[in-house]
Amino acid sequence: MTHRAGFVSIIGKPNAGKSTLMNALVGEKMSIITPKAQTTRHRILGIVNGDDFQIVFSDTPGIIKPHYALHDSMMHQVEGSIVDADLILLVTDINEQYDEQDVLKKLEGSTAPLAVLINKIDLSDEEEVRKKAQYWQDTLQPKVVFAISALHDHNIKAIMDFIMENLPEHPAYYEKDALTDRNDRFFASEMIRAQIFKQYKKEIPYSSEVIVTAFVEGEKLHRISAEIIVERDSQKNILIGEGGKMLKIVGTYARRDMEEFFQRKIFLEMFVKVIPDWRSKKNYLKKFGYE
Numbered sequence: 001m002t003h004r005a006g007f008v009s010i011i012g013k014p015n016a017g018k019s020t021l022m023n024a025l026v027g028e029k030m031s032i033i034t035p036k037a038q039t040t041r042h043r044i045l046g047i048v049n050g051d052d053f054q055i056v057f058s059d060t061p062g063i064i065k066p067h068y069a070l071h072d073s074m075m076h077q078v079e080g081s082i083v084d085a086d087l088i089l090l091v092t093d094i095n096e097q098y099d100e101q102d103v104l105k106k107l108e109g110s111t112a113p114l115a116v117l118i119n120k121i122d123l124s125d126e127e128e129v130r131k132k133a134q135y136w137q138d139t140l141q142p143k144v145v146f147a148i149s150a151l152h153d154h155n156i157k158a159i160m161d162f163i164m165e166n167l168p169e170h171p172a173y174y175e176k177d178a179l180t181d182r183n184d185r186f187f188a189s190e191m192i193r194a195q196i197f198k199q200y201k202k203e204i205p206y207s208s209e210v211i212v213t214a215f216v217e218g219e220k221l222h223r224i225s226a227e228i229i230v231e232r233d234s235q236k237n238i239l240i241g242e243g244g245k246m247l248k249i250v251g252t253y254a255r256r257d258m259e260e261f262f263q264r265k266i267f268l269e270m271f272v273k274v275i276p277d278w279r280s281k282k283n284y285l286k287k288f289g290y291e
């Protein structure tokens with residue numbers, strides 16, 4: 001029996017719907033999804049296994065011009081995933097105003113087969129889809145252009161078929177029961193970060209990082225301790241809120257998500273810590289897992 005396996009990179013601008021697509025393709029809630037741009041900070045692998053195939057998806061941070069060392073790391077992860085790719089899925093929001101130069105630049109020199117996915121077509125009409133499809137065909141000459149809605153599972157099957165047709169012959173890269181390269185600590189910290197993105201306005205989410213400092217597994221209960229790092233005292237105060245009100249909301253929702261994800265009761269404690277300008281400091285970024 002021939003076996004197929006390969007790396008499929010999902011790239012695009014912030015907020016295009018990359019994480020939503022990855023979760024739809026993998027069938028698991030692997031990447032956190034929020035209405036805010038730049039939610040995803042790490043490359044996250046999502047693996048789909050069959051008897052004679054293994055697809056290794058990479059969800060990647062949205063492509064932007066870097067303003068902090070943190071962004072440099074995020075963009076390196078995108079570049080790495082393009083280099084590794086056997087196939088590239090470029091996700092673009094149908095309502096994007098032809099402003100994707102940074103994305104096109106990243107793709108220069110890449111020889112992997114490319115599919116352009118015009119996403120969120122549920123928010124548009126046929127005429128616009130036709131125009132955009134033509135634009136992408138002319139601009140990048142991809143192997144194929146799909147009009148999709150990641151949120152509503154529209155045309156996901158067609159993407160899977162395209163991937164299967166273009167997957168190289170290769171042995172599996174990961175164990176056949178692996179779903180991701182990330183561990184439970186990572187997913188726990190991401191679930192807290194998702195709530196920070198959802199509960200606060202602009203500044204706090206982008207200035208926050210979450211580190212799980214302890215993860216003790218029990219048969220009935222997991223005990224999880226986490227630190228939330230912010231850049232300034234003022235942010236710490238906002239994050240905690242009056243009498244701890246805001247932090248309690250974050251904790252409550254994050255705990256619920258964790259209980260669903262891990263299928264266990266969760267005891268969660270969180271501490272807020274200030275590290276001035278951590279986003280610009282290489283040593284802290286390294287410590288937080290940004291290479």
Ligand SMILES: Nc1nc2c(ncn2[C@@H]2O[C@H](COP(=O)(O)OP(=O)(O)OP(=O)(O)O)[C@@H](O)[C@H]2O)c(=O)[nH]1
Nearest residue numbers: 015016017018019020037038039040062149150151
């Ligand atoms: N209407 C509609 N909304 C969508 C669709 N796909 C994604 N969204 C929404 O778009 C927003 C961004 O989705 P994400 O999947 O987090 O986008 P992303 O590209 O991973 O974002 P970054 O992490 O910033 O790179 C969320 O509010 C999604 O619910 C779609 O097909 N239709």
